[in-house]
Amino acid sequence: MEYTATVLSSSVNLTKTIVGAGLLAIPFAYSKDGIFVGLLLTIIAATATAYGLSLLGKSSKMLDNPRTSSFFTLCSITYPQFTLVFDFAMFVQCFGCALSYLVLVGDVFPSVLGQDREFWIYSSLVIIVPLCLLKNLDSLRYSSMLGLLAIAYIVLFIIIRFFIAFPSLDFQDLGISWFKINSYSGMMSTFSILIFGFTASMNMFSICNELEHNSLKNIDKVIGNSVGVACFLFVVVGTTGYLSFGSDVKGNVILNYNPDSVFTKIGQFSLGSVIILSFPLLFHPLRIATNNMVFSIEQILGKKFAFFKNPMDAVTNTPDNEEQAPLIHRTVTQETTNSLRRQNTASSSLVLDATSFVQEAEAFQVPFTNFRFYIITALLLASLYMLGLNVQGFALVLSLVGATGSTSISFILPGLLGYKLFKNETNSKAIITGSIVCIALGFTVMFVSVFATLYFPQ
Template sequence: GQSGGDEELLCERGQASDSFKLCWERKKQQTRLAALVSSFGMSVFNLGNAIMGSGILGLAYAMANTGIAMFVILLVAVAIFSLYSVHLLLKTANEGGSLVYEQLGYKAFGIPGKLAASCSITMQNFGAMASYLYIVKYELPIVIKAFLDSNDNSWYINGDYLVLIVTLVIILPLSLLKNLGYLGYTSGFSLLCMVFFLIVVSTEIFIPCPLPENFINITVNVSQPQVNTTDEECCKPKYFIFNSQTVYAVPILTFAFVCHPAILPMYEELKDRSRRKMQNVANVSFLGMFVMYLLAALFGYLTFNEAVEPELLHTYSKVYSFDVVLLIVRFAVLTAVTLTVPVVLFPIRTSVNQLLGASKEFSWPRHICITVALLVCVNILVIFVPTIRDIFGFIGASAAAMLIFILPSAFYIKLVKKESMKSIQKIGVRHDLTKHMCS
């Protein structure tokens, strides 16, 4: 025992014999494992929180422009493709020997692959954070006005100032945490807030129909087909709808299921890590989010039909000028999206770290500087965001499609050498990849 302790001391000094030189690597491995603080439950909460976000507020609008049957078909298809791409990503990470999205891109296609992955992650997560802060910007002033019973234009009900305050007081401290596992508790609370939102949406389905004419004139999008929305016909749910806004449905759904940049960091921090265990985490999270998405879209659509807006809560505010339950729902959604921002920021920071130098050891000054810079940039962006629908549409059609459909398939084909290019799985992946690149 004494000699073993001496050898370990010599190893730390770099003077150990060859048979004991592995102890340093063993200690580093033990240190790394000690940092893996995410249990199965915490990982489910974190991944569910990464999936769930502002996208749930736009799903009723998507159903209103596709119909119930078509929406369900699209929702099932996007959920299955998204979950399958998680399977490909995990398998590629094991075969490629890296748990960093950008490094997989580099191993597969060199610098272009690394840049494609990094740019897609940055665009997607910046869009997601912007959409969350957009909700804070426009919903928090309404909540404060209701609590204070005030209609003046004071600074404390200015959305731009409120976004900055929320970022500085809540988001920044949570974003500075070193590991995602520590956010499991806030993620669980965030999901509970969204469950409460879903419960209230389902109970408000009994709003009288047809809606008042002045409400319709305010809420119906001018680009939608002109229909007599005060007629009883508008109260009948439709199963297939095609109009000028139907094209937004797929990007909104795609945006709602993007969580892929967070998959590998969560996989790395998972206790007793294995691909099967992480896949089970993804299965549970996707199933829970699928059910919540379907119910939120269905109840929101059945309540307002053609009059539903791209942001569901905004539609309720046109019916209730002041309602305690709706006010609590707004606060719950605000809490949920605020607590989601740090989870979404984590992959962007990892991506920036990879671009600055993956071999560098962890540095608190660099960690803090990158975090602050990212939050400053996204706050500046939020000020100029015209509407949340544009975020859903643009990001869902570009970066989200890259992260869900194109990059995992391309990395899988390039890096998984054990399977022949003529295997059924690779033929299916090539077909899926070609279809989405062409579209």
């Protein structure tokens, strides 16, 4: 396989992974937090997310071939008994978000172009299916660019409308709070909007694997570009949207504008486009997590594996991968699995050096044949569309999914990987400390988010 992803194309995909329909809920969060606290939480969330992504990038470099990195590979090295748990967290997070996007497609387009929700959900297949059949994340760069153009229109629309209305705005009458928190219960209920707004860990390893020049410097550039742009958009939309409508701002700020305006309708259409074009970016890691779970379950059930009887039919995260073939054409036996688990559950004095990491990683490449690729794709799409057509109200479930799944993959898992992989490395004290902070932050955010979801519903 030829690796052609650039820093720019990877930044586009990661930015689009972060920035979706949730952007339009930021003004509502600011209306509860006040400007200062809202900005502070946004910056904290951006910084924590960027550090978590950076930990994943550094972790990938512990492998002899960093292009084989994945959550499964690194968990197999560090916490083999929990690989299924972490992949399940990824599955739940991506599946829940993808399902919510289909429901939103059915809610947004009828108000703009007519027809019923079922018509538009079915119609989205025309765009979603071809994009979901692409096997490399970098292949989605053009659809991500279109999505970012749609986001650019929405952002410009909100900014321009703010400056048009600015001369007549009375911030006191609107109930604008600059430093005071308007509602503590409201802040709790909207906490997850800001904290989970930057979730992008699900695609981080695909970006590390596909970058043409995947040095840590380039990986950090991608992270900085993406999180920086996303943070800027969140701050601009959150501030101008809140200042435009004050305490009357709605959960989707587009709903505050004149629904009969052509520009508003274009904004609603752009929102629908953003949702559709975000779907494949969630589906890509969802499919990988599903395949990893199937593999883990087969191992648990004691099945023996010859990874690929036909090497030409082999795929990892990206099919037809010739360069990775020497690593992935191996047999994972129960003896290898048990040996690795014994190493990881031995006394704390056990030291796993970089060489052992490499050897273990080479034994834990997940098979992903073309046949399995298409079967999993078909089953996932069928399940998502069946639920999307029949389910409308699942806000509580989705909030709990975000509180647990997003926290796990954004903070807890990167911290756990960083701690385990670097704890015996020299000159890694800062990484170890940062990893511990990341883990602590993750569990704190999870507790607060679950508590807020159950006791302070929006």
